[in-house]
Amino acid sequence: MILRPLRYIGISAAAPFVAVIVLAALAAAYRGADAALALLLVGFIASAILLVRNLVALVEWARQPVGTPVPQGEGVWGGVFAEIGERLQRECEVKEKLSAQLGRFQQAAQAMPDGVLYLGEDDTIEWMNPMAEQHFDLDRRHDLRAPLQNLIRQPEFVAYLAANDFSEPLVMHSHRRRDRALQILVIAFAGNRRMVLSRDISQLERLENMRRDFVANVSHELRTPLTVVGGFLETLIDGIDHYSRDEVIQYLSLASEQSGRMQRLIEGLLTLSALETGAPAQVDELVDAIGLVREVAAETELLSAGRHEISLVLEGGEAAVLGSRKELHSAFANLASNAVRYTPAGGHIEIGWRSSAEGGEYWVSDDGIGIDPTHIPRLTERFYRVDRGRSRETGGTGLGLAIVKHIVTRHQGELAVDSELGKGSRFTMRFPAARLRRD
Structure with a gap:
């Protein structure tokens, strides 16, 4: 009966009790039963005191904040506390790994180009990434734990969420930004929880x-x-x-x-x-800029047939442009032919080239009908015309400036347009110094 509890505390923990019993047996053999009982009593009292002290230390440690180091145990309790410490260390390592994985998941969600909202069982917002804040004009500092329907009041979205049929995504235009179109998909998970995914399809x-x-x-x-x-x-x-x-x-x-x-x-x-479509550009060649501009000016005089005064301005000396001669000729000639089309007879057209350390510049200016500044941002759109009827009369296709814009972009340049209605226009193609070879 005495040794039965030893199964529950282990052999190492039972060693002191066994030692006391052995000593008591020896005392009984040599000094009598009274001495054996006294020794046995002292041994059990000392072991109880040691047990209580270690239990108190264990209880006090359990009441400390998570992460407090495990105390040092006395006697055989040192092994017990060491086992507890090792187990806690393993659990901390597992938690750290899970925390790191969760952190990486949150970083990935934060970097996603799509918006992500996690909704609780009552459709309150539990988490959102920055893109969702932008798409729905939300602020995580104030809107977390708020019902989503109270923040996004657009009828089509509220009806979509209430219908509980998410087989097809919802396309919604923002009330605050009419140029923004969002494709919204809701995914149910973990019971009544929902995930709202949003994608900006404005460009599409x-x-x-x-x-x-x-x-x-x-x-x-x-x-x-x-x-x-x-x-x-x-x-x-x-x-x-x-x-x-x-x-x-x-x-x-x-x-x-x-x-x-x-x-x-x-x-x-x-x-x-x-x-x-990004077709490969022709092999870059050194195009004689002065020679090309002279050629375009001669073609322009033939196209004008004496109806305009055409002047040629060349500044900065000889220079070559690294690029496609065919494409550059097309762009230069397009700007010049437009000037002929939209400048009344007797008007003046100037075709020029200037090279410097900053780069090259080709321009065509005229004193023709000019363009209202409101139309200038759209001039390079396909088929966009300021005056559709006049364009057809002059034989324009509505594609010339779109082609010019693409060509100058392929040559790392830019197209600038300055115009005033009734006073004329100036179209300028600018090329960076990296595209220019000067003698």
Whole structure:
């Protein structure tokens, strides 16, 4: 009966009790039963005191804040406390690993380009990343633990959340920023909890609008000349015997003119498509800038046919531009031909080139009809025209400035436009010094 409790405290902890019993047995054999009982009593009292002291130390340690070092035990209790300390150390290591993993997860969520909201069972916000704050105009300092419906009051979002059907994402436009379109997806998890994912699709929506506008514009631009060509051909087929030779030639000439317009439009579209789709640029070559500008000026005089005064300005000495001669000629000639189209007869057109340590600059200025400043930011959009009717009369396709913008960008340059309605325009292509080779 005496040794039965020893199973619960271990062999090492039972050693003092065994020693006391052995000593008591020896005392009983040599000095009698009284001495044995006295020795046994003293031994048990000493062991009880040691047990109580260690238990008190253990209880006091348990009441301390988490992380307080385990105290040193006395006697056999030193091993017990050491085992407790080692176990706590292992648990701390596991917690540190979990904490590090959670930290990495939060860092990843913070860096996500999409917005993330974690909602509790009552749709209160438990956590959000910075992108979600931007998308929904929230502030984590004030909005955590607040019901999401109280913060995002747009009817379509409230209805989407209440319908509890998240098989399809919701596309929503912000009331505060009408140019922002969000695609929202809700994912249910862990019972009644929800995760709200938001993605800014404003750019995709703008691209889709541009695609629709492009298709509509191309269809419109091709329909007009096709109608003219078809009309003339149908007229001649139905009654060619009723028209004189001069009339037939006139009709065919007008049809040929419209056919040429369609050809220019298609060539412009192919050129623009190659530039916009990132087709590899031609092998860079050293293009004689002065020679190219002189060539464009001569072509401009032929196009003008004496209707304008054209001057050539060359400054800074000989220079070469590292790039594609074909693309640069297209861009230079485009700006010059636009000046001829939109400058009334008798007007002045200046074509110039300047090279310096800062880089190269090609410009075309005129004193023509000019452009209202409100239109300038959109001039390089495909098919954008300030005066649609006048552009068609002059044979413009609406693609020239878009092509120029792409070409100058491919040559690490920039296009600047200065214009005033009724006083003329100045288009300038600037190239960085890295693209210039000066003699």
